[in-house]
Structures are given as structure tokens and as C-alpha cells.
Amino acid sequence: MDRTLLGARVFADATLLHRLEQILHPLVREARERFLALERRRGTPLVVLDIPLLYETSSERTCDAVAVVSAPLFLQWQRLRHRPNFSEARVVAILARQLPDAQKRRRADFVIPSGLGKALTRQHIAHIVATLVRGGAGHCDALPVDRARRHQVSKSHA
Numbered sequence: 001m002d003r004t005l006l007g008a009r010v011f012a013d014a015t016l017l018h019r020l021e022q023i024l025h026p027l028v029r030e031a032r033e034r035f036l037a038l039e040r041r042r043g044t045p046l047v048v049l050d051i052p053l054l055y056e057t058s059s060e061r062t063c064d065a066v067a068v069v070s071a072p073l074f075l076q077w078q079r080l081r082h083r084p085n086f087s088e089a090r091v092v093a094i095l096a097r098q099l100p101d102a103q104k105r106r107r108a109d110f111v112i113p114s115g116l117g118k119a120l121t122r123q124h125i126a127h128i129v130a131t132l133v134r135g136g137a138g139h140c141d142a143l144p145v146d147r148a149r150r151h152q153v154s155k156s157h158a
Ligand SMILES: CC(C)(COP(=O)(O)OP(=O)(O)OC[C@H]1O[C@@H](n2cnc3c(N)ncnc32)[C@H](O)[C@@H]1O)[C@@H](O)C(=O)NCCC(=O)NCCS
Pocket: 003, 004, 006, 007, 010, 017, 020, 021, 024, 028, 051, 052, 053, 085, 094, 097, 098
């Protein structure tokens, strides 16, 4: 499948994108449920879901905590320019269909900076994992997280 061509069509046409989402999102949901059921059976203490349209689809309600990976806008554009299917029009169309980064950062429990090098990003992730495991967040959509500690961490990271 030519994803670049499909992207050019659907990101320029809200109706077509909606049709594609109606086909794909149920399949994504199904795969996610299978994954969660398997990890629950295994007793995995923490699972991570990488969801691009998390707030846009209200999926945050099914998770114990949300971490947003964020870099400054200039860096986002710099990285996007290196993608094989880059076009300014495509990026503008995609951004118009997503919640602004600032809003995601405000709503998230954790903000993971990705603009200051991979070592620092890894440190933040390790800190978050330790906080969640200590705080008792285990199976997604089940256990509570220590909110006070969450805020403490997200504030120091923002
Ligand atoms: C249109 C497709 C084929 C383009 O694929 P391609 O490999 O060229 O781009 P990629 O998937 O990496 O997406 C590029 C950027 O667009 C964003 N994006 C993808 N789908 C959407 C969408 N429905 N709404 C808003 N942004 C989107 C991604 O987060 C990413 O930042 C693909 O994005 C797709 O099938 N999208 C529809 C399914 C979807 O909603 N996926 C995201 C959530 S599960």
C-alpha cells in the first residue's frame, strides 16, 4: 500500500479520513484489547500504549496515567523535514486535525522532553516507570496512581 499517496488524499479531505478511521480504529481497538488481556494474564505490572490520537478519541479515560512526548515546535519541523513523505501542506493538514501540543502538555500527567537528547529522555522515562510502579499503577484501566506524586513529577518535567 502506498501510505504517502493515501496520506495525501485523506489528510486533505476530512470525509475520506473519517472513512479510513472508521475502518482502522475498530481493528486497532481489537489489537489493543488482545494485548491488554495477554499482559493482564501474564501479571505484567505496567504496560504502555502509544496512541497518537489519545485525547482526540477520549482514550485517556481507559488509562491510569498519560505521558506526552514533546519537543519544541522548531525541532518538530526540523525532524519532519527529514521524513521521506514530508510536505509542508501535509504537516499543516495533520496538525489541524490534532490537539495542539500545549494542550496535550497541560492535560498530561507526565511530559517527556525529547528535545534535549536521548539520554535525558531515557532518564525521564525511568523516573516515570519507577514512580508508577511504586505508586501501585499496575494493570491499565484498573489501579489508581498517586496523584500528588504524579503532579510533582509532571511539574518538574514541564
Ligand atoms: C494515512 C496513513 C496511511 C498515512 O501513513 P504514513 O505512514 O504516511 O504516516 P503516519 O501513519 O506516520 O502518520 C503521519 C502523522 O499523521 C498523524 N496521523 C495519522 N492518522 C491521523 C489521523 N487520523 N488524524 C490525525 N493525525 C493522524 C500521525 O500521528 C503522524 O504524526 C496513516 O496515518 C493512517 O492509516 N491513518 C489513519 C488511521 C489513524 O487514525 N491512525 C492514528 C491513530 S490509530
